[in-house]
Amino acid sequence: MIMAYGADLKEGSMRKGPWLEEEDERLAAFVGLMGERRWDTIAKVSGLRRSGKSCRLRWLNYLRPDLKHGQMTAEEECMILQLHGQLGNKWSKIARSLPGRTDNEIKNYWRTHLRKKVQVQEHDKLQKEIKDAMSKVQEFLMQDGDHLSIQAANYNYIDSMKENTLTSPFGFGFPDYNPSTALPYEANFHKFISGSLDYQFELKYHDESNSLNTWFCNSTWTSGDANNVLDSHGSFF
DNA sequence: AATGTTGACAACCGCTATGTT
DNA sequence: AAACATAGCGGTTGTCAACAT
Incomplete structure (x- = not known):
């Protein structure tokens, strides 16, 4: 038997929050009588101090008899x-x-x-792409090592970046990278690796022979992507 | 034991689309 | 065609229990 509901509540006040079992029963009874529509009317006629919207949502998301309850397979x-x-x-x-x-x-x-x-899958994928890209840079440095006077130290520097890339939660593994103190080539290499090298910028030559500076600092790059950067130094990818 | 944090789920809110008069 | 009502959608917030400190 359906009785007036919520007599203890002040006139005009709407209930919010979790539904009580008796509210569910009452709603189900009125949906049975009136069908799954005119929710404002159902809310009013049933005496539930709930909005029509709230009644609809409760029915569709919880009370509907064709719903599966329980864990996703x-x-x-x-x-x-x-x-x-x-x-x-x-x-x-x-x-x-x-x-x-x-x-x-x-x-x-x-x-x-x-x-x-x-997110973890995408992060792993990104890490792999970065590592592969850096391997190519490393290969290039090995090939043209004489021409660019690349020292073993710099090669090792990239190596440690690769290692950090795999363990760093940020994805890019510059060891102790600090933008305010970084050498120009470090900063540019960082931009290159992080994909933020999407603007034209002029690199000041930072004369430190036998270092990566020669490669990363002694030129003007007009770059939309990493490939252009490397292309300007002779088709590496 | 008390308090804070996190995860899971339910419910709400604002907005848009659709239907009805 | 316009105004209003109703339904639907997706983001956000609230609630509660389990777990950690």
């Missing part, structure tokens, strides 16, 4: 990952492919379970 997780890759944060579209799951549930699951996983 591996198949569902896989589906979410795949669809999110294709569609981005289109939660309702993703939910259409997962019967019994709501957009809200999928959104929450993504945020709490999957987002971190994907």
Whole structure:
């Protein structure tokens, strides 16, 4: 039997927050009577001191009889990952492919379970790309070592950067890199590696023979990407 | 034991799209 | 066509429990 509800509440006040079992029962009863529409009317007629919007959400996300409750399966997780890759944060579209799951549930699951996983994967991928790029630079330095007078110390410097790149949480592994104290070639190399070399800049020659400065400082680069930089020194990639 | 932090989930809010009168 | 109501969507916040300090 359905009774007037919330008589102890002041007239006009709306309840918020978690739903009580008796509210759920009352809402389900009225949706059974009136169907899944006219939520403002349902809210009013039922005597629930909830907005129509709140009633709709409670029904769609929790009370609907065709909802699955409980843990996501591996198949569902896989589906979410795949669809999110294709569609981005289109939660309702993703939910259409997962019967019994709501957009809200999928959104929450993504945020709490999957987002971190994907971020780690992307981070690992980026690390690998950086490491590969630096290996190419290193190869070049080895080839033209005489011409550029590259010392073993500088080669080792790049080596330690590569090592740091794999362990640094920031992705780019300059050992003790400090922009305010860095030598020009260090600064430019840092820009190069971090992909921020997207503007024209003039490099002042920092005459320190037998160092990477010769290579990174003694020229003007007009660069949209790393390839151009290296191309200006003779088609390395 | 008390307090702070984190993760999981539910619910809310603002806005847009769609339907109805 | 316009005004209003209703439904839908996605970002954000609130709540609670488990765990750490």
